[in-house]
Amino acid sequence: MFLGGPKWTLFTLSKAIKLSDVVFRLESQRVGWVTMALKTVGREHRDLQRISIDVPPFLIIIPAHIYPDVGRAIGEEDLREWLVLDQSLVHLQESRSIHTRVIRPWSRLKRDMVDCIGSLLPESTKRGMIELVG
């Protein structure tokens, strides 16, 4: 779905095989480029231990009681991108034991953050794979 799209969706990690730590800083709710990059992680990335997603402030201030339907809040298309990312993270955790962190800017909003991330990355959250740091 990204073929022929903007260049950031073609970002690849395939050449950087010594990587041990990767941080994706989001400036919007679009995460398709992150998923595409993670799909280029292969067996040769033996040292890769941790993937971090640095979430922008506007995304974590989606309180569940105001936005019960995250899909409507951020848009169905963007939510689909998050769910695909969720699957990729689960796959990397299961196949490679790569740890996932979600970096949040404000600790006082932890409860809302948990709710929000639980909706965006449901499977990873359910399996207790996500470490929230701030």
Add this chain to the structure above:
Amino acid sequence: MAALLDHELSERMLYHSFWAETTMQNLPNELLNHIADFLRDSQAPLRNCCLVSKSWIPRTRRHIFANIYFQTAKDLESWKKTFPDPSISPACYAKLLWIGCPQVITAGGAEAGDWIASFTSVEHLELGGQDTQARGWEVAFALFHRFSPAIKSIRMKMSPLPFRQFFKLVLSFPLLEDLDMSDCYDAPIDNDGDSDGLSSTVQALSLPMFTGSLDLHLDEGVGPVVRWLLTQPGRIRFRKLALSWACEEDVSLTLVLMEECSHTLESLYVCCNLPGTFIRHLCPHR
């Protein structure tokens, strides 16, 4: 029981005789240095230690003057007043030198070169400031050219910045490992020739070591810096890249840079701030 008491008594006597005979002078230097190292974050105790004896001055000054900050030209005046002779000032102990604006340097007048040169052991140089004249930095860079051979990292947080002159400065530090530029935008200066007196010497130099980290968070994207890095002779071996994308070309340049550093790159941070990924305005669901 009596034997046990005798043993304890003899141990105590031995202990007390050791401390009675042990004075500051005959403690090993390594131990004294270790004591000063423990106090590195406590300025008041360090200053007291500095008054113990002449032999304690170097080991305490190493920490007291480790980080030097010049926010304004007034700070420099104060420094020069306290230490009028650059050759015997504690500048040689500084590991980090932070300069808030080019006026700090240009205010040094004719002796500016002398006091900059007195910071012989600086490993981390940080230059910052907003709304300053690019021309001011051009003068400052010329004075900083090769000023400390020990420089390992440079951090620039200023605007505007004459990139071309700054790149020349970078090339004059052969041991440079880390480069950090944020909130800068290029402000080209008209004189493109040798008027700054650096071009001919710099052309003969190859890239510094660059085995540390590259941090680029610039309004106009990573392009100007990465393109410059990729066109220099010599190999780039960064272990860490932290890049903020501002245009689509930044993605391609990041990929080229990652390929160039593929044998050393361990840590990657990318911030996608591209047109088309704008923040959607959220509307409460009703």
